[in-house]
Amino acid sequence: MDGIDLPDLTDGRLRLRPPEERDVARVTAICQDVEVQRWTRVPVPYTEDDARRFVQFSSDGLSHGTGVRLVAVAAGADGVLGPDAAPDGDADADADVPPDAGEDAAPDGDEGAVSDVVLGAAGIDIHRRDLSGELGYWVAPDARRRGIATRSSRLLLRFAFGPLQLGYVGLWAAADNPGSNAVARSLGFTFEGTARDAFLLGLPGEPDRVRGDANRWGLRPEELT
Numbered sequence: 001m002d003g004i005d006l007p008d009l010t011d012g013r014l015r016l017r018p019p020e021e022r023d024v025a026r027v028t029a030i031c032q033d034v035e036v037q038r039w040t041r042v043p044v045p046y047t048e049d050d051a052r053r054f055v056q057f058s059s060d061g062l063s064h065g066t067g068v069r070l071v072a073v074a075a076g077a078d079g080v081l082g083p084d085a086a087p088d089g090d091a092d093a094d095a096d097v098p099p100d101a102g103e104d105a106a107p108d109g110d111e112g113a114v115s116d117v118v119l120g121a122a123g124i125d126i127h128r129r130d131l132s133g134e135l136g137y138w139v140a141p142d143a144r145r146r147g148i149a150t151r152s153s154r155l156l157l158r159f160a161f162g163p164l165q166l167g168y169v170g171l172w173a174a175a176d177n178p179g180s181n182a183v184a185r186s187l188g189f190t191f192e193g194t195a196r197d198a199f200l201l202g203l204p205g206e207p208d209r210v211r212g213d214a215n216r217w218g219l220r221p222e223e224l225t
Protein backbone atom coordinates (compact mmCIF):
# COMPACT_ATOMS: atom_id res chain seq x y z
CA MET A 1 0.00 0.00 0.00
CA ASP A 2 1.50 3.33 -1.03
CA GLY A 3 -0.01 6.70 -0.27
CA ILE A 4 -3.68 6.83 0.61
CA ASP A 5 -6.10 8.83 -1.54
CA LEU A 6 -8.81 10.09 0.71
CA PRO A 7 -12.30 10.33 -0.81
CA ASP A 8 -14.97 12.65 0.58
CA LEU A 9 -15.81 10.68 3.73
CA THR A 10 -19.27 11.75 4.86
CA ASP A 11 -22.53 10.18 5.93
CA GLY A 12 -24.45 13.39 5.31
CA ARG A 13 -24.32 14.42 8.99
CA LEU A 14 -20.64 14.14 9.70
CA ARG A 15 -17.52 14.60 7.58
CA LEU A 16 -14.05 13.22 8.23
CA ARG A 17 -11.06 15.20 7.02
CA PRO A 18 -7.37 15.46 7.89
CA PRO A 19 -6.57 17.90 10.70
CA GLU A 20 -4.99 21.17 9.61
CA GLU A 21 -3.04 24.02 11.15
CA ARG A 22 -6.30 25.98 11.66
CA ASP A 23 -7.49 23.17 14.01
CA VAL A 24 -4.53 23.46 16.37
CA ALA A 25 -6.20 25.65 19.01
CA ARG A 26 -9.38 23.56 19.09
CA VAL A 27 -7.53 20.22 19.22
CA THR A 28 -5.31 21.58 21.98
CA ALA A 29 -8.36 22.68 23.98
CA ILE A 30 -10.06 19.29 23.59
CA CYS A 31 -6.93 17.43 24.61
CA GLN A 32 -6.89 19.27 27.96
CA ASP A 33 -9.91 17.13 28.87
CA VAL A 34 -9.05 14.71 31.63
CA GLU A 35 -10.99 11.85 29.99
CA VAL A 36 -9.04 12.23 26.75
CA GLN A 37 -5.81 12.39 28.72
CA ARG A 38 -6.75 9.43 30.91
CA TRP A 39 -8.01 7.01 28.27
CA THR A 40 -5.99 7.83 25.16
CA ARG A 41 -2.25 8.09 24.70
CA VAL A 42 -2.09 11.83 23.97
CA PRO A 43 0.89 13.57 25.56
CA VAL A 44 0.34 15.01 29.06
CA PRO A 45 0.59 17.97 29.37
CA TYR A 46 -0.77 18.62 25.88
CA THR A 47 0.46 21.73 24.06
CA GLU A 48 -0.15 23.39 20.69
CA ASP A 49 3.08 21.80 19.49
CA ASP A 50 1.54 18.41 20.22
CA ALA A 51 -1.47 19.36 18.10
CA ARG A 52 0.90 20.40 15.30
CA ARG A 53 2.61 17.01 15.59
CA PHE A 54 -0.84 15.41 15.27
CA VAL A 55 -1.42 17.36 12.03
CA GLN A 56 1.95 16.15 10.71
CA PHE A 57 1.33 12.58 11.92
CA SER A 58 -1.95 12.51 10.03
CA SER A 59 -0.33 13.84 6.87
CA ASP A 60 2.57 11.36 7.12
CA GLY A 61 0.19 8.44 7.66
CA LEU A 62 -1.67 9.25 4.48
CA SER A 63 1.53 9.84 2.48
CA HIS A 64 3.14 6.59 3.59
CA GLY A 65 0.01 4.45 3.88
CA THR A 66 0.66 3.78 7.55
CA GLY A 67 -2.49 5.24 9.01
CA VAL A 68 -5.64 7.26 8.50
CA ARG A 69 -6.00 9.72 11.37
CA LEU A 70 -8.82 12.19 10.77
CA VAL A 71 -10.99 14.71 12.54
CA ALA A 72 -14.78 14.80 12.45
CA VAL A 73 -16.74 17.94 11.64
CA ALA A 74 -20.42 18.55 10.92
CA ALA A 75 -21.51 17.94 7.34
CA GLY A 76 -24.87 19.72 7.49
CA ALA A 77 -25.95 23.19 8.56
CA ASP A 78 -28.12 21.71 11.35
CA GLY A 79 -25.11 20.22 13.05
CA VAL A 80 -24.28 16.58 13.33
CA LEU A 81 -27.61 15.21 14.44
CA GLY A 82 -29.87 18.18 13.91
CA PRO A 83 -31.03 20.90 16.31
CA ASP A 84 -32.73 18.49 18.73
CA ALA A 85 -29.79 16.19 19.05
CA ALA A 86 -28.51 17.18 22.48
CA PRO A 87 -29.88 14.69 24.97
CA ASP A 88 -31.65 15.92 28.10
CA GLY A 89 -29.35 16.64 30.97
CA ASP A 90 -26.46 17.50 28.69
CA ALA A 91 -26.55 21.19 29.51
CA ASP A 92 -23.06 21.34 30.99
CA ALA A 93 -21.47 19.17 28.36
CA ASP A 94 -19.28 21.99 27.07
CA ALA A 95 -17.80 22.73 30.47
CA ASP A 96 -14.33 21.53 29.59
CA VAL A 97 -13.87 23.33 26.29
CA PRO A 98 -13.45 27.10 26.16
CA PRO A 99 -16.65 28.72 24.82
CA ASP A 100 -14.76 30.39 21.99
CA ALA A 101 -12.98 27.23 20.90
CA GLY A 102 -13.83 27.42 17.25
CA GLU A 103 -16.63 29.96 17.02
CA ASP A 104 -15.05 31.30 13.86
CA ALA A 105 -16.46 28.45 11.81
CA ALA A 106 -19.86 30.00 11.12
CA PRO A 107 -19.49 33.76 10.67
CA ASP A 108 -22.26 36.06 11.94
CA GLY A 109 -25.08 36.44 9.47
CA ASP A 110 -24.16 33.24 7.69
CA GLU A 111 -26.72 31.02 9.36
CA GLY A 112 -26.71 28.40 6.62
CA ALA A 113 -22.97 27.86 6.92
CA VAL A 114 -21.75 24.42 7.85
CA SER A 115 -19.57 24.49 10.93
CA ASP A 116 -16.06 23.20 10.36
CA VAL A 117 -15.22 22.98 14.07
CA VAL A 118 -13.52 19.78 15.15
CA LEU A 119 -15.96 17.59 17.09
CA GLY A 120 -13.83 14.52 17.47
CA ALA A 121 -11.13 12.37 15.96
CA ALA A 122 -10.94 8.82 14.69
CA GLY A 123 -7.83 7.08 13.49
CA ILE A 124 -6.69 3.70 12.27
CA ASP A 125 -3.04 2.69 12.47
CA ILE A 126 -2.39 0.31 9.58
CA HIS A 127 -0.28 -2.82 9.80
CA ARG A 128 0.45 -3.28 6.13
CA ARG A 129 1.93 -6.75 6.34
CA ASP A 130 -1.26 -8.14 7.86
CA LEU A 131 -3.65 -5.72 6.17
CA SER A 132 -5.05 -5.03 9.62
CA GLY A 133 -5.49 -1.95 11.74
CA GLU A 134 -5.97 -0.53 15.23
CA LEU A 135 -8.78 1.94 15.88
CA GLY A 136 -8.69 4.88 18.27
CA TYR A 137 -11.00 7.84 18.89
CA TRP A 138 -11.86 10.77 21.08
CA VAL A 139 -14.77 13.21 21.08
CA ALA A 140 -14.85 16.79 22.40
CA PRO A 141 -16.53 17.02 25.82
CA ASP A 142 -19.18 19.37 24.37
CA ALA A 143 -20.09 16.89 21.63
CA ARG A 144 -20.40 13.60 23.52
CA ARG A 145 -23.37 11.23 23.69
CA ARG A 146 -24.59 12.27 20.23
CA GLY A 147 -23.23 9.34 18.29
CA ILE A 148 -20.13 11.11 17.02
CA ALA A 149 -17.63 8.41 18.03
CA THR A 150 -19.84 5.74 16.50
CA ARG A 151 -20.55 7.63 13.28
CA SER A 152 -16.99 8.76 12.67
CA SER A 153 -15.56 5.31 13.44
CA ARG A 154 -18.13 3.67 11.16
CA LEU A 155 -17.22 5.99 8.28
CA LEU A 156 -13.54 5.30 8.79
CA LEU A 157 -14.06 1.55 9.10
CA ARG A 158 -16.08 1.42 5.86
CA PHE A 159 -13.16 3.09 4.13
CA ALA A 160 -10.68 0.73 5.79
CA PHE A 161 -12.61 -2.43 4.88
CA GLY A 162 -13.51 -1.12 1.41
CA PRO A 163 -10.85 0.76 -0.57
CA LEU A 164 -8.03 -0.04 1.88
CA GLN A 165 -8.97 -3.72 1.95
CA LEU A 166 -8.16 -4.33 5.61
CA GLY A 167 -9.39 -7.68 6.91
CA TYR A 168 -9.36 -6.98 10.63
CA VAL A 169 -9.44 -3.92 12.89
CA GLY A 170 -8.72 -4.20 16.60
CA LEU A 171 -9.33 -1.89 19.52
CA TRP A 172 -7.99 -1.78 23.06
CA ALA A 173 -10.22 -0.15 25.66
CA ALA A 174 -9.57 0.07 29.37
CA ALA A 175 -12.01 -2.18 31.20
CA ASP A 176 -12.87 0.86 33.35
CA ASN A 177 -13.82 3.01 30.33
CA PRO A 178 -17.54 2.33 29.79
CA GLY A 179 -17.88 4.83 26.92
CA SER A 180 -15.19 3.30 24.76
CA ASN A 181 -16.40 -0.26 25.36
CA ALA A 182 -19.93 0.84 24.45
CA VAL A 183 -18.73 2.44 21.21
CA ALA A 184 -16.95 -0.79 20.24
CA ARG A 185 -20.05 -2.84 20.97
CA SER A 186 -22.33 -0.52 18.99
CA LEU A 187 -20.04 -0.80 15.93
CA GLY A 188 -20.29 -4.58 15.95
CA PHE A 189 -16.89 -5.35 17.47
CA THR A 190 -16.55 -8.73 19.19
CA PHE A 191 -15.13 -8.85 22.70
CA GLU A 192 -12.04 -11.01 22.31
CA GLY A 193 -10.70 -11.13 25.84
CA THR A 194 -9.09 -9.19 28.64
CA ALA A 195 -5.40 -8.47 29.00
CA ARG A 196 -4.94 -8.34 32.73
CA ASP A 197 -3.02 -5.36 34.12
CA ALA A 198 -2.07 -4.24 30.61
CA PHE A 199 -2.68 -0.54 31.27
CA LEU A 200 -1.12 1.79 33.80
CA LEU A 201 -4.15 3.81 34.85
CA GLY A 202 -4.20 7.49 35.77
CA LEU A 203 -2.11 10.25 34.27
CA PRO A 204 1.65 10.52 33.84
CA GLY A 205 3.07 12.21 36.94
CA GLU A 206 0.22 11.20 39.24
CA PRO A 207 1.30 9.42 42.41
CA ASP A 208 0.19 5.89 43.32
CA ARG A 209 -0.93 4.85 39.86
CA VAL A 210 -2.34 1.35 39.65
CA ARG A 211 -2.50 -1.14 36.82
CA GLY A 212 -5.81 -2.04 35.19
CA ASP A 213 -7.25 -4.49 32.69
CA ALA A 214 -7.55 -3.78 28.96
CA ASN A 215 -10.37 -5.21 26.88
CA ARG A 216 -9.56 -6.47 23.42
CA TRP A 217 -12.16 -5.91 20.71
CA GLY A 218 -11.97 -7.13 17.12
CA LEU A 219 -13.93 -6.45 13.96
CA ARG A 220 -14.00 -8.15 10.56
CA PRO A 221 -15.52 -6.46 7.48
CA GLU A 222 -18.80 -8.40 7.51
CA GLU A 223 -19.36 -7.63 11.21
CA LEU A 224 -19.45 -3.83 10.94
CA THR A 225 -22.92 -2.55 11.87
Ligand SMILES: CC(C)(COP(=O)(O)OP(=O)(O)OC[C@H]1O[C@@H](n2cnc3c(N)ncnc32)[C@H](O)[C@@H]1OP(=O)(O)O)[C@@H](O)C(=O)NCCC(=O)NCCS
Pocket residue numbers: 035036039040136137138139140143144145146147148149150151172173174177178179180182183186
Ligand atom coordinates in the same frame (compact mmCIF):
# COMPACT_ATOMS: atom_id res chain seq x y z
C1 LIG B 1 -15.64 7.30 24.71
C2 LIG B 1 -16.04 8.44 23.78
C3 LIG B 1 -15.16 8.42 22.55
C4 LIG B 1 -17.51 8.23 23.37
O1 LIG B 1 -17.84 9.19 22.39
P1 LIG B 1 -19.37 9.56 22.08
O2 LIG B 1 -19.40 10.33 20.81
O3 LIG B 1 -19.95 10.20 23.28
O4 LIG B 1 -20.02 8.11 21.89
P2 LIG B 1 -21.38 7.82 21.13
O5 LIG B 1 -22.32 8.96 21.34
O6 LIG B 1 -21.08 7.40 19.74
O7 LIG B 1 -21.92 6.59 21.98
C5 LIG B 1 -21.88 5.25 21.52
C6 LIG B 1 -22.45 4.36 22.59
O8 LIG B 1 -21.66 4.48 23.77
C7 LIG B 1 -22.48 4.87 24.86
N1 LIG B 1 -21.68 5.73 25.71
C8 LIG B 1 -20.99 6.82 25.34
N2 LIG B 1 -20.36 7.35 26.40
C9 LIG B 1 -20.66 6.56 27.45
C10 LIG B 1 -20.31 6.59 28.82
N3 LIG B 1 -19.48 7.54 29.32
N4 LIG B 1 -20.79 5.63 29.62
C11 LIG B 1 -21.59 4.65 29.13
N5 LIG B 1 -21.97 4.57 27.84
C12 LIG B 1 -21.50 5.52 27.01
C13 LIG B 1 -23.65 5.57 24.24
O9 LIG B 1 -24.77 5.54 25.08
C14 LIG B 1 -23.86 4.74 22.99
O10 LIG B 1 -24.52 3.53 23.32
P3 LIG B 1 -25.64 2.89 22.35
O11 LIG B 1 -24.95 2.66 21.02
O12 LIG B 1 -26.01 1.64 23.05
O13 LIG B 1 -26.70 3.92 22.26
C15 LIG B 1 -15.91 9.83 24.50
O14 LIG B 1 -16.59 9.77 25.73
C16 LIG B 1 -14.46 10.23 24.74
O15 LIG B 1 -13.87 10.91 23.92
N6 LIG B 1 -13.88 9.79 25.88
C17 LIG B 1 -12.49 10.11 26.19
C18 LIG B 1 -11.50 9.48 25.23
C19 LIG B 1 -11.67 7.97 25.13
O16 LIG B 1 -12.08 7.28 26.06
N7 LIG B 1 -11.30 7.42 23.94
C20 LIG B 1 -11.32 6.00 23.69
C21 LIG B 1 -10.02 5.38 24.12
S1 LIG B 1 -10.01 3.61 23.83
